[in-house]
Amino acid sequence: MNSLTISSPEQSGLLHLANLNMDYAKSMGIAPERSTPKIIAADLNRLEVESLNVWYGETQALYDISLNIPQNQVTALIGPSGCGKSTFLRCLNRMNDVIETCRIEGQIWFDDTDINGSQIDVVGLRARIGMVFQKPNPFPKSIYENVAYGPRIHGLASNREDLDRIVMESLEQARLFDEVKDRLNAPGTSLSGGQQQRLCIARAIAVKPEVILMDEPCSALDPIATAGIEALIGDLKDAYTIVMVTHSMQQAARVSQKTAYFHMGQLVETGTTDQVFAEPVDARTRDYITGRIG
């Protein structure tokens, strides 16, 4: 995993370069095969989305979205309800496959492969791109079993000690271990809301993903639990690439490095969080951030 980090102004410049390069490739008719040699800046992007269109039946939910997800950063997706940010997030690990009427066009590059391609194994993909949901959804099993399930089905542990270690490490990484170490056999559903959400994060971490998608992970939690999760997200970004959908402007400003503003299925504005919040370019972004709409 590339742990190289660079400061944001430089990076945005490089991103711009990368996008220019992509545009050039498209104009030459060689994308999406990607025969052009990769430029260095592209390595900083864990996921690259190109002209993504999504339909639910006849209704188009996303219009021509192109967005890069930088590695080891938190990318926040903001926008009013129904703007398509959750749909976008669910495209990144093909969770929209569950919805039968959903149709997707466009490319999402992950390690030089299009995850919408037919040769992609969705099961393997979801092990690498984990997800945490809006409402904490632990399995109605023990805390231990909740975390151990993923490693077990993916065969990550060779023996019981190995599995114990993975469970312990995952719970520690999710800052939950100290609270539950005495009751690993208690049902996961017996925990408080914030603890349950951290359990879900531990469950996602346990399969060693590279990217974690979070769909409004704090919307069902009280402010104290929210603060806990936010601090946790801050820690996790050093090891993982995080994409989170949030309704809270403050939260996006607090935890993310990159922000993308969605409106009516379109990507209106994207940039570093500082930039988007300090000097939004688009009037709609400005209105939303200042609380005039949304």
Next chain:
Amino acid sequence: MTDTRNPAHLRERHRSEKIFRFAGLGAITLAIAFLGTLLVSITLSGYSAFQQTRIQLDITLPADPESASYQDLVKQALRATFPDVSQRRSKKELYALVSTGAAYEVHQFARANPARAGTELEIWLTASDNVDMLIKGKVLVDDEAAVRRLSDRQISWIEQLTTANRLEKQFNSNFFSNGDSREPEVSGIAAALAGSFFSLIICLILAFPLGVMAAIYLEEFAPKTWLTSLIEVNINNLAAVPSIVFGLLGLAIFLNLFELPRSAPLVGGMVLALMTMPTIIITGRASLKAVPPSIREAALAIGASKVQSVFHHVLPLAMPGVLTGTIIGMARAIGETAPLLMIGMVAFIVDVPKGILDPATALPVQVFLWADSPERAFEERTAATIIILLVFLMAMNLVAVILRRKFETRW
């Protein structure tokens, strides 16, 4: 601030709520009353069948149990008990006190106790149904001779036997160990019980896995196309098809086409499985649908395959509902008569079936058969069979409740 709402309207709302409550309470009371009447009347007319009048006779067992005439032995014993009976006509009346099955009982006893051969023993033998009815008070001494089917002489013998403590009501083991018989006093439900048991086992083995798999496929895997909705509608239709139609189907396909044996629990179970499967599919789908989608998403999001998410997470949570549906379906199957009539399980079965291919009958069919018989003693046996059937139904429903409680998951 003044309340501008109309107080009369509020009163009206309270009144209609009260009326609804009373109506509901009334409906439940009425239902319980009907159920109570049914249970009480069946119990009252059926409990006496669990006892049977027996007569004690002194019988000398023959040296060789296989060569003797047991009919004669029983007659001798009767004549020895009442030595002053000499006329041919009154002898016949005397012999009619014990069941025609009594000789068979002595034979069985002699076979089971070869060490006792040649010795004189006091043996309790089944009395005839007419004696039994008099002792149980179903007919009275004051009734006309044609109604009570006993002569005055026979009644005086019965009184003598009673005072000698040689005639009493005992537990009716015949009822549980024998098959059907033309003689009520030796008839039993063993053949019907075994037939019902084998049929239900076959039904469960076929309907449960097929029904659950179909429910899982339709609910979790099948694409929602016009074809699947057509299948769904037709499964609902199938659940509403009158059961006798399934019997006709079984007759046409299992008996005529596949040439499976007639009256066999195998075929009965297959027909009942056809009938039960739609119920299992429908309740199974309903309980799968009740599992929150967040559980499926949670499993899929950590890279579980569709099959893993269903079998590791969704199905275990849906299991209480699936099992309840199955047991309710089975409870319906155990009480089903019509389809079994069509495939020949309405036969007069004397031998208790030993396997799924032996001719058999079923409990509800036995009720149907006995309800048709003219002998008075069959009346109480019909009611007693219904009691047994109801006990099984209640036990099954109890199991359903216990399973639901046991596997219920708190969210």
